Amino acid sequence: MTATETDEESHRGTPPPTPRRVRRTIASIVSVIGELLITAGLVLGLFVAYSLWWTNVLADREAHKQSDQVRQHWAASGPKGPGALDTKDGIGFLHVPAMDNGEVLVKKGTSSEVLNEGVAGYYTKPVKSALPQDKKGNFTLAAHRDGHGAKFHNIDKLKDGDPIVFETKDTWYVYKVFATLPETSKYNVDVLNKLPKESGKHKAGRYITLTTCTPVYTSTYRYIVWGELERTEKVDADRTPPEELR
Amino acid sequence: MYGWIWRHLPGNTWVKALISLVLVLAVVFVLFQYVFPWAEPLLPFNDVTVDQGMAAVR
Numbered sequence: 001m002t003a004t005e006t007d008e009e010s011h012r013g014t015p016p017p018t019p020r021r022v023r024r025t026i027a028s029i030v031s032v033i034g035e036l037l038i039t040a041g042l043v044l045g046l047f048v049a050y051s052l053w054w055t056n057v058l059a060d061r062e063a064h065k066q067s068d069q070v071r072q073h074w075a076a077s078g079p080k081g082p083g084a085l086d087t088k089d090g091i092g093f094l095h096v097p098a099m100d101n102g103e104v105l106v107k108k109g110t111s112s113e114v115l116n117e118g119v120a121g122y123y124t125k126p127v128k129s130a131l132p133q134d135k136k137g138n139f140t141l142a143a144h145r146d147g148h149g150a151k152f153h154n155i156d157k158l159k160d161g162d163p164i165v166f167e168t169k170d171t172w173y174v175y176k177v178f179a180t181l182p183e184t185s186k187y188n189v190d191v192l193n194k195l196p197k198e199s200g201k202h203k204a205g206r207y208i209t210l211t212t213c214t215p216v217y218t219s220t221y222r223y224i225v226w227g228e229l230e231r232t233e234k235v236d237a238d239r240t241p242p243e244e245l246r
Numbered sequence: 247m248y249g250w251i252w253r254h255l256p257g258n259t260w261v262k263a264l265i266s267l268v269l270v271l272a273v274v275f276v277l278f279q280y281v282f283p284w285a286e287p288l289l290p291f292n293d294v295t296v297d298q299g300m301a302a303v304r
Contacts, residue, residue: 032247036247043277046282212294222295
């Protein structure tokens with residue numbers, strides 16, 4: 001206190017800016033910068049909450065709504081011949097017991113508008129996906145690892161031999177995982193090929209490919225899981241799931 | 247900055263606190279509803295598909 005008083009006294013009469021005023025100006029600039037930095041930190045924290053929590057809330061709500069629509073649609077239209085697919089509402093449900101995430105609605109396309117609804121999408125480009133009922137081909141899917149429903153969050157829990165079941169209106173398609181690629185370039189579109197050579201297969205067959213990003217919370221690389229169709233089952237009147245899902 | 251806002255809010259301390267709370271909630275709402283959805287696709291955290299580097303034009 002005494003220091004400032006003498007300061008004041010000694011500079012009384014000198015023209016502004018006094019050192020005291022200069023010091024006050026600097027202090028207030030520093031405090032505004034500090035407040036802005038704290039604000040930036042809070043906004044980044046909120047962004048994390050948004051990405052990892054709020055997008056899940058929104059996406060799960062949307063996915064439930066759309067799934068209910070598809071189920072109602074199926075129930076209302078009654079049993080029809082094979083391939084009775086409605087690609088507008090979604091073509092069916094993916095069940096992966098190892099991922100422990102219930103059923104995942106599958107829709108056409110892998111744009112972020114589709115995937116952000118908390119569903120899995122089948123590729124239309126760069127390599128067009130086959131559909132499960134096709135005689136030969138690769139049914140290729142993508143879904144979010146984190147946020148927006150995080151439907152493939154537990155993709156790393158899938159081991160060789162684990163079942164992947166795809167449910168359409170009239171058929172259960174039971175696939176078995178035979179290969180995984182824990183890290184590959186995001187430009188590696190060959191994994192979507194009709195015959196994905198990197199999986200170790202050399203003959204065309206009925207394959208399924210799951211793709212998502214890795215490591216978790218980022219998307220530096222892609223995580224790939226391949227499965228091969230083991231058998232199909234007709235859906236009965238009660239929609240009894242195949243034994244893999246019981 | 248925040249001190250300046252606080253000083254310029256009307257009313258006594260309780261009214262000021264209430265207005266501050268409303269302002270904070272409004273900012274959070276705008277962030278969640280408009281700013282973050284806009285910013286998210288621009289950040290490289292959530293691209294899940296393999297493509298030929300055409301992500302921008304998808």
